[in-house]
Amino acid sequence: xxxxxxxxxxxxxxxxxxxxxxxxxxxxxxxxxxxxxxxxxxxxxxxxxxxxxxxxxxxxxxxxxxxxxxxxxxxxxxxxxxxxxxxxxxxxxxxxxxxxxxxxxxxxxxxxxxxxxxxxxxxxxxxxxxxxxxxxxxxxxxxxxxxxxxxxxxxxxxxxxxxxxxxxxxxxxxxxxxxxxxxxxxxxxxxxxxxxxxxxxxxxxxxxxxxxxxxxxxxxxxxxxxxxxxxxxxxxxxxxxxxxxxxxxxxxxxxxxxxxxxxxxxxxxxxxxxxxxxxxxxxxxxxxxxxxxxxxxxxxxxxxxxxxxxxxxxxxxxxxxxxxxxxxxxxxxxxxxxxxxxxxxxxxxxxxxxxxxxxxxxxxxxxxxxxxxxxxxxxxxxxxxxxxxxxxxxxxxxxxxxxxxxxxxxxxxxxxxxxxxxxxxxxxxxxxxxxxxxxxxxxxxxxxxxxxxxxxxxxxxxxxxxxxxxxxxxxxxxxxxxxxxxxxxxxxxxxxxxxxxxxxxxxxxxxxxxxxxxxxxxxxxxxxxxxxxxxxxxxxxxxxxxxxxxxxxxxxxxxxxxxxxxxxxxxxxxxxxxxxxxxxxxxxxxxxxxxxxxxxxxxxxxxxx
Amino acid sequence: xxxxxxxxxxxxxxxxxxxxxxxxxxxxxxxxxxxxxxxxxxxxxxxxxxxxxxxxxxxxxxxxxxxxxxxxxx
Amino acid sequence: xxxxxxxxxxxxxxxxxxxxxxxxxxxxxxxxxxxxxxxxxxxxxxxxxxxxxxxxxxxxxxxxxxxxxxxxxxxxxxxxxxxxxxxxxxxxxxxxxxxxxxxxxxxxxxxxxxxxxxxxxxxxxxxxxxxx
Numbered sequence: 001x002x003x004x005x006x007x008x009x010x011x012x013x014x015x016x017x018x019x020x021x022x023x024x025x026x027x028x029x030x031x032x033x034x035x036x037x038x039x040x041x042x043x044x045x046x047x048x049x050x051x052x053x054x055x056x057x058x059x060x061x062x063x064x065x066x067x068x069x070x071x072x073x074x075x076x077x078x079x080x081x082x083x084x085x086x087x088x089x090x091x092x093x094x095x096x097x098x099x100x101x102x103x104x105x106x107x108x109x110x111x112x113x114x115x116x117x118x119x120x121x122x123x124x125x126x127x128x129x130x131x132x133x134x135x136x137x138x139x140x141x142x143x144x145x146x147x148x149x150x151x152x153x154x155x156x157x158x159x160x161x162x163x164x165x166x167x168x169x170x171x172x173x174x175x176x177x178x179x180x181x182x183x184x185x186x187x188x189x190x191x192x193x194x195x196x197x198x199x200x201x202x203x204x205x206x207x208x209x210x211x212x213x214x215x216x217x218x219x220x221x222x223x224x225x226x227x228x229x230x231x232x233x234x235x236x237x238x239x240x241x242x243x244x245x246x247x248x249x250x251x252x253x254x255x256x257x258x259x260x261x262x263x264x265x266x267x268x269x270x271x272x273x274x275x276x277x278x279x280x281x282x283x284x285x286x287x288x289x290x291x292x293x294x295x296x297x298x299x300x301x302x303x304x305x306x307x308x309x310x311x312x313x314x315x316x317x318x319x320x321x322x323x324x325x326x327x328x329x330x331x332x333x334x335x336x337x338x339x340x341x342x343x344x345x346x347x348x349x350x351x352x353x354x355x356x357x358x359x360x361x362x363x364x365x366x367x368x369x370x371x372x373x374x375x376x377x378x379x380x381x382x383x384x385x386x387x388x389x390x391x392x393x394x395x396x397x398x399x400x401x402x403x404x405x406x407x408x409x410x411x412x413x414x415x416x417x418x419x420x421x422x423x424x425x426x427x428x429x430x431x432x433x434x435x436x437x438x439x440x441x442x443x444x445x446x447x448x449x450x451x452x453x454x455x456x457x458x459x460x461x462x463x464x465x466x467x468x469x470x471x472x473x474x475x476x477x478x479x480x481x482x483x484x485x486x487x488x489x490x491x492x493x494x495x496x497x498x499x500x501x502x503x504x505x506x507x508x509x510x511x512x513x514x515x516x517x518x519x520x521x522x523x524x525x526x527x528x529x530x531x532x533x534x535x536x537x538x539x540x541x542x543x544x545x546x547x548x549x550x551x552x553x554x555x556x557x558x559x560x561x562x563x564x565x566x567x568x569x570x571x572x573x574x575x576x577x578x579x580x581x582x583x584x585x586x587x588x589x590x591x592x593x594x595x596x597x598x599x600x601x602x603x604x605x606x607x608x609x
Numbered sequence: 610x611x612x613x614x615x616x617x618x619x620x621x622x623x624x625x626x627x628x629x630x631x632x633x634x635x636x637x638x639x640x641x642x643x644x645x646x647x648x649x650x651x652x653x654x655x656x657x658x659x660x661x662x663x664x665x666x667x668x669x670x671x672x673x674x675x676x677x678x679x680x681x682x683x
Numbered sequence: 684x685x686x687x688x689x690x691x692x693x694x695x696x697x698x699x700x701x702x703x704x705x706x707x708x709x710x711x712x713x714x715x716x717x718x719x720x721x722x723x724x725x726x727x728x729x730x731x732x733x734x735x736x737x738x739x740x741x742x743x744x745x746x747x748x749x750x751x752x753x754x755x756x757x758x759x760x761x762x763x764x765x766x767x768x769x770x771x772x773x774x775x776x777x778x779x780x781x782x783x784x785x786x787x788x789x790x791x792x793x794x795x796x797x798x799x800x801x802x803x804x805x806x807x808x809x810x811x812x813x814x815x
Contacts (some may be wrong), residue, residue, distance in 0.1 A: 207712030290803025
């Protein structure tokens with residue numbers, strides 16, 4: 001199969017058995033790869049009701065057809081599993097160098113099943129694959145372990161690790177790679193830690209077969225040229241996603257003090273120019289990317305290196321916690337990275353706790369002496385450590401995620417647990433942005449922005465408008481953006497540089513020898529979207545509209561201060577957005593895909609409804 | 610001499626397709642945007658010499674200011 | 684002609700390596716490329732790019748005189764004459780002249796410029812070699 005490695009590696013951690021099998025061509029035809037392949041494998045291989053932390057759950061690590069090829073942004077891959085955080089579908093993406101290396105070693109997917117009796121790491125060197133003892137590495141942080149494994153095995157090896165957070169089964173533990181990249185959301189690191197798989201080390205020396213090499217190279221070079229000529233390339237490269245901080249602050253989208261507001265009075269001290277000037281060392285990119293968003297940084301104040309912060313961490317560890325010092329945010333980022341925690345979920349959990357503390361619902365006994373007021377960066381550092389190690393009552397509670405923590409503590413604190421489906425919301429305040437609110441309500445992993453980033457659309461057509469067109473926009477984005485996750489490439493060349501979407505289908509055709517059109521690709525993406533929806537339907541008893549409910553803060557409480565001062569979205573408006581959405585998706589009033597929709601997408605047989 | 614304002618991407622829709630505007634020095638960038646009818650909400654940032662400057666920056670004679678359209682986020 | 688690199692601009696993306704292997708072999712395999720990216724992480728957090736400087740040490744040390752210069756004055760290995768003795772690989776000050784198990788002889792940079800075309804940060808460029 002041109003464009004693919006052609007085989008999958010199946011690793012049974014319970015008995016140590018490792019086998020290879022051919023990548024099923026029909027599955028690739030219908031689901032493409034990476035996120036699509038992961039969704040298919042999750043549906044077919046993980047039994048309904050599996051314990052996410054038990055041996056029946058699997059972690060699917062998949063590359064895509066564009067991964068590792070000469071194409072702008074060809075450096076992404078997918079981790080899919082049943083989420084220990086939400087109980088539903090989890091699909092997290094990571095960049096860096098890993099996807100290319102796995103493909104060169106000759107695998108489209110690595111399937112991790114069972115549970116190892118002892119800590120191990122997976123060693124892959126082309127055709128050699130074995131589980132090796134990782135007892136000596138247990139407890140190590142991500143940078144420390146990656147450096148150690150590269151020293152021991154060779155610089156050429158690409159490394160992915162879980163940190164203490166994954167070992168301790170913190171529900172939003174991440175998988176770290178390439179000194180600063182993470183597969184962050186949904187607890188993919190938790191599953192890897194539960195399986196006692198401390199790390200994966202891969203080296204691959206093979207090439208990727210291409211159907212029409214000359215044509216593929218021609219298209220790729222044209223795409224690179226377009227990126228090099230993009231108007232925004234220099235500014236984007238200089239600042240990365242941090243660039244958007246000032247715009248968010250000005251437009252009431254920068255989450256402040258647990259999403260109480262969308263503007264932060266200290267905002268300007270965490271804007272991109274300050275960041276660049278104070279701490280940035282190197283523009284660091286993923287495989288094949290002409291517009292490196294990674295900003296590898298050094299904080300003199302804390303004497304730490306970190307890749308970041310990027311916008312999300314700037315929001316969730318900065319303004320959302322009332323912290324306005326870029327070096328403190330960098331330190332919090334570094335702690336999360338080293339310990340292996342998703343910065344977004346950790347930020348959301350800590351912000352909730354801070355609000356509880358300020359409202360007198362948590363006292364200093366419960367915080368183990370921490371003065372957990374908004375803005376207290378030192379308290380943040382201490383709490384991050386405690387969460388990762390499940391130390392103390394609060395650390396252990398927050399390790400479960402904000403939905404669970406609020407259910408435990410009660411006293412109205414559910415009102416400020418900012419999550420959807422149990423996943424903490426990422427860094428766009430949605431008091432007054434109905435498309436973005438809908439995007440968070442309907443993202444298939446929980447409250448994450450990467451499926452649909454619609455907030456500029458809100459601002460250009462009218463923030464509080466409730467229209468079928470807005471729902472259509474969210475759906476359109478939910479097909480295009482995750483398509484990149486199935487192709488194994490990044491979306492930011494299109495999103496940020498404006499690289500034309502017209503390159504993708506011709507590139508796929510030249511790569512695979514299969515005739516692709518943009519419409520085909522979107523159709524496959526819609527298929528995957530409905531499959532991940534069906535995973536929720538299958539796994540969550542009584543799954544329906546309530547699970548798409550917005551965080552109550554945005555539909556009940558006015559924003560405090562800033563551009564959106566006094567604004568919120570009436571709950572009926574949010575529900576009407578959902579009505580438009582379900583209708584256009586061909587789902588019923590409860591948000592369940594209708595039989596004719598599943599039929600149209602060729603899923604009816606697979607999901608047997 | 611004047612200040613050259615360069616709107617990028619779809620911001621040119623607000624300036625009747627013009628990708629280069631000459632304005633008198635004196636106002637802040639925010640005021641210049643108002644003058645040419647570019648709504649601040651669709652401006653991601655403002656660049657002078659490859660670096661972001663705040664919207665209250667007052668461009669000097671002979672400077673070129675690029676006005677960046679907000680793209681698609683993260 | 685020779686390739687130049689500005690380390691400070693390199694983002695470590697490796698697109699150059701893939702472009703090189705496609706040019707030399709028609710293969711998408713960055714492990715078969717005539718330049719190298721050396722990352723220095725976690726500290727100091729920078730990338731180093733090793734490129735062929737066309738120094739000619741390989742030609743000097745070759746015991747069978749298999750390495751010549753083409754019309755761009757870039758060095759190249761004559762496949763008919765190379766015995767894979769590896770003297771040039773040992774001698775290369777940049778560590779970029781290379782062979783791999785599936786190759787019959789040694790390969791080096793021919794200053795084609797494909798890597799330059801795909802370098803987003805413009806960390807690479809090709810120009811006339813400065814005379815020493």
